Each structure stands twice: as structure tokens, then as C-alpha cells.
Amino acid sequence: MKLPDLTELALRNLSESFLRNSLTTLGISVGVASLVAMLSLGTGLQASILKRLTKSGLFDTVFVSSRREMRGMPREEERNGPAPGESRILDESARTEMERLPNVAEANPDIRFVSELRYEDKPHLTTISALPPSAKSNDAFEGMQGNFFSSDTAAEAILQKSFAEELLGKRPALGAPEPSISELAAPLLGKELTMRYAQRAPSSPEPSPGPEAQKPDEDFAAASYSVISREQKLKIIGISDLDPESMRGPARARVFLPLKLAESLHVMQPTDIREISQAASGQPVYSSISVRVKDPSRVQPVEDAIKKMGFTAFSILDASRSLQQVFRVLYAFLGIFGSLALAVASIGIVNTLVMAILERRREIGIMKAIGASDRDVQLLFFAEAGAMGILGGIVGVVLGWAIGQIINFGTNIYLKSQSLPPEHFWAVPWWLVVFSIAFAFVVSLLSGLYPAGRAARLDPVQALRYE
């Protein structure tokens, strides 16, 4: 039989026992809907998490540190390289070299130090970190009060919320509602902080104002330097709600300075002591550098190139790779749970078709007597199963999409009530639509395998014998 004939006969046969076949089709729809729901939840969650990671600015960053930092903790991958003691120093020339690597947007030294900040004559000790101008687009500054640094050298500071609370002496009691960020910002913005820090200066009597001022022939001077206590006034221009360095763990900073300003201060960093014997080139030496890559997909080659230069490199990509692994497992689980309902529905198809064979036993006998081949009968039942599968698949996708919309709507009402930005946890990509309908079709055909075979083998003499 030709396909249009098959389809036509299948559809009319289905419409003959409309209620029963509708219920079976509905069963498939529920199965497909649950599959779509589960998988769209998975995709939605993944998209939402990846978006956050990308916006955090850490996704396209390679963190570089000297192998010297690794002394005493040889990791497997590091063992093959030069011994930590003899490896390269992470200095300015290494930084510019990294900046010249293909696909690199910028390479900024990580400057962080612990210092005392005086606010209204009260000292507060905290970790301070420098931010490059590109950090402005960082997701963490979304809910910030005030402004980002006016320039890269401005004597300005952005405070993290918890530090702002500390300055105002508003440590919230456990369980009490946290003060809102605008509440904290109002009394602090525009106020002045005094930072006291230790400057590392060459032993020459005059402290140089910037790194460029250091002359190349000052080898000796760089190798032995003095530490001078200094003060720097800073204007509070922003209070950030979230932590832009949330991926850094315990070493999180709570006060941020513009990068160029921080560099010019020559604050003594803990690593400097170790470098005394090696820092002979007269260049600034960094404990670590953040290399920003133009495109997250190019992180791997950049990371490899930096490793080849003899440094230790780490990127979130390494972390995201295991994250993707987690998502793959999550997908499999969601898929299996979603498919369970479809598996139950496929039993429904088998049941419906076996019933149909019993009911249409005589009809099958007649068709065979007037010339239908086994294949014709088999294809007819296949077509019926397939039609139920496709119809069920379409209805199921619509159903699953509707459920997703309702849940999106619901969660966003909740998020809004918590004054959080809206999220789309539920996404139905087009491939999922196509895949679900195709999957329902294939599952239905598989379910039709046994009934169709049974109908095809029916003995026409037996089928026609009884009224």
C-alpha cells in the first residue's frame, strides 16, 4: 500500500474508536510532556548557570602564577615542567608577552594585600584588591550603588557590602533582616577613607611614584629595598552588593581599587620577600596575573601557550568542563525520569493495538482474503501506532511547553517578591521539540512492532470462520 493510503486508513481506523485511541494518545502526550519538561528544566538551568558564569567575567580568564608558588606542592601536571626553583619569574616582561599572545584581550596583574583602612578615625583591617577597567561589565556590579571608578588612576574605592556594614557598625544580628544596600550607601558614598600601607621602595632615598620610573640598571637597588609606611586617601564611590571575586574563596577582598592606582602604590605583597634573591631585573614582579581571553572558546589554547611559557595556568574552563560532566549526568537522569512516563505510554499503545487486533480480527481476515499481504496489514498497524506517536508528540510538546511557561511565570512571581531579577529556568529549544516528536514516533513504532507482527501473521481462514 502507498503511504497516503496507509495514513488515510490508519487515521480513519483511529477515529473509529475515538475515545480509546484519544486516551492512548493522551498517554503519549503526558509522556512526551514530562520528557520535554524534564529536559527543558535541564537546558534552562544549564543556560542560566552558564550565563551567570560568563557574565561573572571569570569564564574567559586564565589565572597565571609562577611555578615558584608551587614549591612543596608538585601537582602531577607540573612535574613535567622545569623544577619550580628554576622556573621563570612572573614579571612585567612575562605580562607583556602574555598580552601579545593571540586571542588575549588583556593581562592584568592581580594585586591584593591586607591593609588598614581608617574611617572616622577607626581602623578596619581588610583585604584590598585591584580591579582593571574591564571589570565594569562584571555581573557583580549589577546592583551596585554609586559608580564605577571614574578613571584607572583615580583615588577611589568600591566597598563590598559586608565591609560597608562594618564601617557603619551595622553588623546585623543573626536572623535579623539584612540592611538594604541603598541604606548602606547613603551615609558612605563620597566619604573619605585613609589607607595605611607598606610601600616597597628601592633603597634610594626618593621613593619612585610609578613602576616605569624604575631604571633597568637598578638591579642592586631592586634586590634590596626598604619598606616605608605610607597613607593614601580614598573616596568611596560605590557599594557593591555581590562579590565580584566570589570564585576566589577565602582570600576574598572587600575593598576594590583601580588597577593603575594600586600598581603605582608599590604596596609590599607577601610574595615579595621570597622574590628578594631573584628579582634582579628591576621589573615589577607579580604573584599572579589574570589573562582575559577575547572569546571563552579560545581559553584552552591561551592556557596551553602560557603553560608552555613555564607558568602555572588555571582557568574556569577546567572547572566548567567538570560542570558540563555534571550536566551530562543531570540530563541523563532527567531524560530517564522523563522517559519513564513515555515507557508507560508505550505499553498503552501495545495494549490498544492488541485490543484493536481482537476487535478487527474479521476485518484483517477480509483484507487478506481480498489480497492484502502480510506487509500491508503490518504497515497499517504501524501507521496507526506512528500516527498516535506523532499526534501524541505534538500535543505533548505543547503541553510540556505550557507547563514550563506556568512554572517560569510562577518562579518569576516568587523571584520578584524576593526582589531578585527574573530568570528563565525553563527553555524549550527547537531541537528538543523535534527530538521529542521524533522520539515519540520511534517509541510508538517500537510499541507497534509486536501488535503489527501479530496482525500480519493472523490466519485469514481462522479470522473469517467466526461471526
Add this chain to the structure above:
Amino acid sequence: MVTIPDIPVARNTAAIRSENVCRHYHMGQNLIRAVDGVSLQIQTGEFVALLGSSGSGKSSMLNLIAGLDRPTSGSVVVQDRDLAKLSREELAKYRLHVVGMVFQSFNLIPTMTLSENVELPLRFAEVDRHQRQARAQEALERVGLGQRMKHRPSELSGGEQQRAALARALINRPRLLLADEPTGNLDSRTGTEIMEMVRHFNRELGMTVVMVTHERALAERYAQRMIFLADGKLVDDQPNAAASSTAPGGQHEAS
């Protein structure tokens, strides 16, 4: 339009030949010999009645000739095809193109209209829709049901249903018309109507007709030859002079 190549068949050559054909089957512990060593020859264009009481094996014999069933042993050769040697697929093709069948209980599909019922074999033959409808219309007009095409079988009388079944049997222009008690569910007047049509197809289209019946009077009136079966065995085979004599001389080949 004829999907199976027309084999030129001369009159009075064997259309059907069975040799020592048996159809045995088990029912519980018992071996049922439905057909038990029947040898017969039916000539092309003949109108033969298979007679016998119920359980004599006449319907089983008809099913063997129709290719609906396979012999346990022996052979049934229809127009040089040994049915026992055909595959299931080939048997289906044989039923589709060579044989037309009518049954006591009409066996129309109740969910389809008359024209859909009649064109169903053409669907299996993969004839395209346009031609199918034209041929169904033509076939129904030939049995006088041209106005009832869109009716369902349940809306028709028994005689009309059997006429529709005849139209369906003829739609693929078969060489062989096999009828299993075609008048069994009809009153004598409509029964006669059907039998006249069958005789017409036999004479005008040159179809070989094999009819199973238990009514001797019916056989005597229409069949040229009567074959009697009892307990699966052929017990008598006699020409029916009365019916043969009425057969006109110059018959046409099937178109």
C-alpha cells in the same frame, strides 16, 4: 491496467488442477482430515459447484484453491502456479490479482462506504486514487448500485450487500470467481438475482467460477458440473447437462 500479465488461456484447458490434495489439522488430540486426497481438474470458463453437507470439506477445498490456506500434502495448481510453492507474499499477490471471492456473510468492512469497500483491493494493488474511484464506480454500476456509493453496508439490504461484494470481487478483473455459499444469507428472490449475476460474469467475461453450496437445487440450476465431497473425499463428479446446455457458444475472454 492488468497488473499480472495476461496469460493467453484457451478454453477447456485446466484452470485449476489438484492432485491428491490433503488438508489435515489437529484439534486437541484428534486429527481432522478436512480435505483428504482430492484430485480434480476444473477447466477454464467452467462453472463448478462443490457440494456436500457441512463438514464435508467443501469450504476447506475452496480455501485451498483461494490460496487462503496451504495443503498439508498434495498440490493445487491454478493457471500453472503451484500454490503450495508460493511464498506468503506471492500468495497475497495471487489472491489480489487472480482470485475474486464472495462469502455467505458478505464480509464488507462496516466502517467503510460501499465505494471504499469496493476499491480496497485496488489500494493493495497500489492503483492511484483517481483510477480507483472510476473503477469502483464502474464496478458498482455494473451490479446496479451506482447510486449507493456513499452508503455504509449496514444501510443496505442483504442482496445489495452481496452485490457490492461481487463488485469488489470483480474490481481487479480476476480469472477466478470463488463463491462460498453466496446465497446462504439471502431469500430466494435476491439469491436468484445474485446467481444470475454470477452466471453473467461466467458467460460474458469468461470467468471460471467455483461455488460452494449445500443446496443441490441451486447447483443444478446454475452449475455446469457438480462435484460432491463427503468427509474430505471426492465422492462424485458429474456434469450438469441442464445448465451446460444453456451455455452460449461464443464466449468472450475476460477484458
